[in-house]
Amino acid sequence: MIKAAILTISDKGAKGERIDGTGPAVRKILEDNDYKVEYYKIIPDEIDEIEKELKYLSDELKIELVLTNGGTGFSERDVTPEATRNVIEKYVPGIGEVMRLKSLEITTKAMLSRAISGIRKKTLIVNLPGSPKGATENLSFIIPALKHGIEIMIGKASECARK
Secondary structure (H helix, E strand, O other), X not given: OEEEEEEEEOHHHHOOOOOOOHHHHHHHHHHHOOEEEEEEXXXXXXXXXXXXXXXXXXXXXXXXXXXXXXXXXXXXXXXXXXXXXXXXXXXXXXXXXXXXXXXXXXXXXXXHOOOOEEEEOOEEEEEEOXXXXXXXXXXXXXXXXXXXXXXXXXXXXXXXXXX
């Protein structure tokens, strides 16, 4: 079973001023697809704190899939893609491209997403939107391919599956 973590990026959520509806919605999709959610946390939109959490999840806990939600828009406080870019070792552009492309079929505002994805050590980090609807839609677009990619990343995919 693939180990997963959910990191909600929200100033109001971190202060207890907003209930996180996105984290639990993402958790349900992961668990319904045989992922084991081993970590969940709400942190503020602070680039240093986001970077610290992403490094901890990858380097210390050795989580294989980290899904962030929030902080991918145009607000001055939206810094999740920048924090992700600062910690990843390999950029995985296709995940963000597919999420934006499929989301454009639902709303033209999808083009405003700055979400990115990448690999740090043996951890795939994927930025999702902050809203429950946006996060679950985007996750549903990519989840069918994630397991295969993660298995390749961690060295558990068979040679036949790669061809």
